[in-house]
Amino acid sequence: MHMFFVLSRLAWRYLWRNHRRTIVMLSAIAVGTWAMIFMTALTRGMVDQMIADGISVIPGHVQIHNPDYLDDPSVNNRIAYTDTELTARFGNAGFSSWASRVRVPAVVTSERESRGVTLLGIDPEAERSFSFVDYAAVDGRFLEGPDDKGVVIGAKLADTLETRVGKRIVIMSQDPDNEIADRGFRVVGLFHAEMEATEESYAFIGKHTAQDMLRIGDTVSEVVFVGDDYRDVEPVFDKVAAQVDDSVLVSRWTEVDTYLGTMMGMMDGFMLIWVIVIFLALSFGLVNTLVMAVFERIREIGLMLALGMKPAMILGQIIIESMMLLAVGLLIGDLLAWATIKPLEGGIDISVVAKGMEMFGASSMLYPNLDIGDVILANVVVLVLGFLASLSPAWRASRYEPVEAITKV
Amino acid sequence: MTAVRCIDLCKTYRQGDQDIKALDHLSVDVEKGEFVCLMSPSGGGKTTLLNAIGGLDIPDSGEIWIADERIDRMSKGQLADLRLANIGFVFQAYNLIPVLTAQENVEFVMQVQGVAAAERRAKSLAILEEVGLKGLETRRPAEMSGGQQQRVAVARAIVSRPELVLADEPTANLDSKTSAELMELFTELNEHHNTTFIIATHDQHVQSYAKRLVRMLDGRIVGDVEQHAA
Ligand SMILES: Nc1ncnc2c1ncn2[C@@H]1O[C@H](COP(=O)(O)OP(=O)(O)OP(=O)(O)O)[C@@H](O)[C@H]1O
Ligand SMILES: [Mg+2]
Numbered sequence: 001m002h003m004f005f006v007l008s009r010l011a012w013r014y015l016w017r018n019h020r021r022t023i024v025m026l027s028a029i030a031v032g033t034w035a036m037i038f039m040t041a042l043t044r045g046m047v048d049q050m051i052a053d054g055i056s057v058i059p060g061h062v063q064i065h066n067p068d069y070l071d072d073p074s075v076n077n078r079i080a081y082t083d084t085e086l087t088a089r090f091g092n093a094g095f096s097s098w099a100s101r102v103r104v105p106a107v108v109t110s111e112r113e114s115r116g117v118t119l120l121g122i123d124p125e126a127e128r129s130f131s132f133v134d135y136a137a138v139d140g141r142f143l144e145g146p147d148d149k150g151v152v153i154g155a156k157l158a159d160t161l162e163t164r165v166g167k168r169i170v171i172m173s174q175d176p177d178n179e180i181a182d183r184g185f186r187v188v189g190l191f192h193a194e195m196e197a198t199e200e201s202y203a204f205i206g207k208h209t210a211q212d213m214l215r216i217g218d219t220v221s222e223v224v225f226v227g228d229d230y231r232d233v234e235p236v237f238d239k240v241a242a243q244v245d246d247s248v249l250v251s252r253w254t255e256v257d258t259y260l261g262t263m264m265g266m267m268d269g270f271m272l273i274w275v276i277v278i279f280l281a282l283s284f285g286l287v288n289t290l291v292m293a294v295f296e297r298i299r300e301i302g303l304m305l306a307l308g309m310k311p312a313m314i315l316g317q318i319i320i321e322s323m324m325l326l327a328v329g330l331l332i333g334d335l336l337a338w339a340t341i342k343p344l345e346g347g348i349d350i351s352v353v354a355k356g357m358e359m360f361g362a363s364s365m366l367y368p369n370l371d372i373g374d375v376i377l378a379n380v381v382v383l384v385l386g387f388l389a390s391l392s393p394a395w396r397a398s399r400y401e402p403v404e405a406i407t408k409v
Numbered sequence: 410m411t412a413v414r415c416i417d418l419c420k421t422y423r424q425g426d427q428d429i430k431a432l433d434h435l436s437v438d439v440e441k442g443e444f445v446c447l448m449s450p451s452g453g454g455k456t457t458l459l460n461a462i463g464g465l466d467i468p469d470s471g472e473i474w475i476a477d478e479r480i481d482r483m484s485k486g487q488l489a490d491l492r493l494a495n496i497g498f499v500f501q502a503y504n505l506i507p508v509l510t511a512q513e514n515v516e517f518v519m520q521v522q523g524v525a526a527a528e529r530r531a532k533s534l535a536i537l538e539e540v541g542l543k544g545l546e547t548r549r550p551a552e553m554s555g556g557q558q559q560r561v562a563v564a565r566a567i568v569s570r571p572e573l574v575l576a577d578e579p580t581a582n583l584d585s586k587t588s589a590e591l592m593e594l595f596t597e598l599n600e601h602h603n604t605t606f607i608i609a610t611h612d613q614h615v616q617s618y619a620k621r622l623v624r625m626l627d628g629r630i631v632g633d634v635e636q637h638a639a
Binding site: 002003006010013014017299300302303304305306307308309310311312313402403 | 460463465466485486489490491492493494496498500503504505506507508509517518520521522523565
């Protein structure tokens with residue numbers, strides 16, 4: 001400990017002997033760190049947004065289906081339990097939010113156009129808390145109950161179909177016997193969503209109305225469960241799995257939407273790569289700085305060795321010097337990142353570029369997410385790799401022969 | 410008791426295609442408490458010998474004993490410990506750590522030894538005063554004259570009361586008055602603490618303080634006489 005203090009003081013003094021070089025290097029580390037964290041925050045913000053949008057469209061962190069449903073979401077692949085049995089199983093199991101729904105492909109036809117959509121037969125009250133539709137922001141009204149006879153479609157779909165609130169449309173699908181099941185509905189509301197694709201893809205009707213139309217009695221296509229954090233769905237998953245047998249498939253949202261799931265999984269890997277790439281750029285400067293710093297004090301190192309310092313202490317001194325440089329640079333970089341991200345927390349309007357991004361599922365506001373885990377990752381990576389990068393110059397410094405350093409005039 | 414014993418030391422340097430015998434079958438014993446002056450024309454091998462005794466440079470052949478330990482076979486780490494604990498150095502060419510102040514330079518060895526801060530401070534201030542540098546404690550080497558730097562180096566060499574002091578031209582940059590003061594200081598340490606001194610020098614004045622004069626030429630000892638202090 002005492003030795004550490006002695007070496008630290010030497011290291012600190014040496015660091016500031018060549019102000020210019022140190023400041024240049026510090027700036028590089030700080031800017032590099034800032035870039036790591038800032039970029040990471042933007043990317044994470046973007047992915048979070050995509051996932052949040054995505055999850056709200058397929059609500060439910062955990063879902064159950066007929067095992068064949070994900071491959072073929074037809075009316076035949078319904079859940080083996082009736083809705084009544086489901087309520088018996090899950091109603092008192094302590095889930096904060098859950099809902100069962102009919103979900104089948106269907107065709108919507110107006111007088112002028114027809115479109116394929118995903119038809120959702122829902123109980124609006126059960127889904128209110130996690131639906132991507134803001135019931136209050138619907139033009140017209142949202143469904144009032146599972147027996148509602150109206151339909152709510154996206155504003156964009158209404159445009160395409162050239163229909164509007166109050167007009168009638170026909171919804172057509174198949175019943176379990178592959179017979180056409182169709183019915184006329186009055187459009188009672190138009191919902192709005194972040195993405196046009198969402199507005200075009202979904203039509204909501206009452207759950208009982210749907211069961212009736214499809215002639216499926218008291219059965220449903222899926223049950224969705226929402227937990228506290230979409231990043232950690234295991235608790236909900238376990239709880240659901242405990243309530244059901246093999247006749248249904250319990251899935252995490254990452255399994256239902258593999259694109260988003262993969263995206264989230266790749267995120268951490270991407271962060272690491274990004275951080276390492278920046279570090280590699282920095283490491284050239286760092287190693288160069290250290291090599292220079294060592295080279296210009298060969299004699300002093302020789303002197304210290306001659307006076308009785310052990311090679312290990314020289315090694316330690318150079319490494320401490322490098323760590324100090326990195327630590328100060330990181331600190332500045334972290335503060336810089338914090339100072340630039342904080343003001344942007346309200347969101348950055350990227351609507352100018354967002355049109356082209358919609359295909360990736362990105363919306364027009366970007367909320368940077370300064371994740372403490374990412375900040376720690378960046379700092380730890382820089383310190384650990386920086387430590388490794390300084391080993392070689394430090395080792396060389398500790399191998400000098402004292403006599404050569406001392407005797408040369 | 411023998412403080413330093415050198416037996417048949419050889420050290421050859423190659424310069425171009427020429428072999429230079431810096432130490433040529435040199436043997437010498439120095440008893441504890443001796444005050445030895447090492448003299449030779451330039452290139453006679455004084456520095457080479459002092460470096461060998463200090464374990465900074467390993468001879469090609471021969472044995473070196475410090476007290477009763479053979480050092481020419483020690484590891485770097487062991488040599489470092491030996492130097493740290495027992496030997497005070499004044500080097501000929503390069504002595505001070507530029508980023509440390511005079512006082513910090515003097516304290517350097519004690520710091521590495523692990524001497525407590527208060528004791529270090531007291532000792533370093535006292536010794537700096539003794540070598541006439543009171544008031545210059547916070548100067549860095551670059552802010553001091555050659556002579557002042559030399560005195561800081563001397564102060565560092567003796568501050569922790571090593572058993573053996575190896576000084577290579579300690580008075581090189583000093584005027585005769587200061588160099589006399591330094592020699593008085595050395596003599597006092599030698600007499601009161603029985604510190605062994607081996608000093609390489611050209612300086613006639615320094616030689617007059619020595620109790621023993623060893624003359625070298627081309628890596629060999631060509632004269633070894635006891636003398637009584639002037
Ligand atoms: N590292 C070296 N490489 C080659 N030759 C060396 C080296 N060190 C010393 N020598 C040679 O060894 C001989 C002895 O040198 P040394 O430095 O011991 O002499 P010295 O008595 O200390 O001289 P001075 O009074 O000039 O300090 C000289 O001829 C010198 O040129
Ligand atoms: Mg010499």
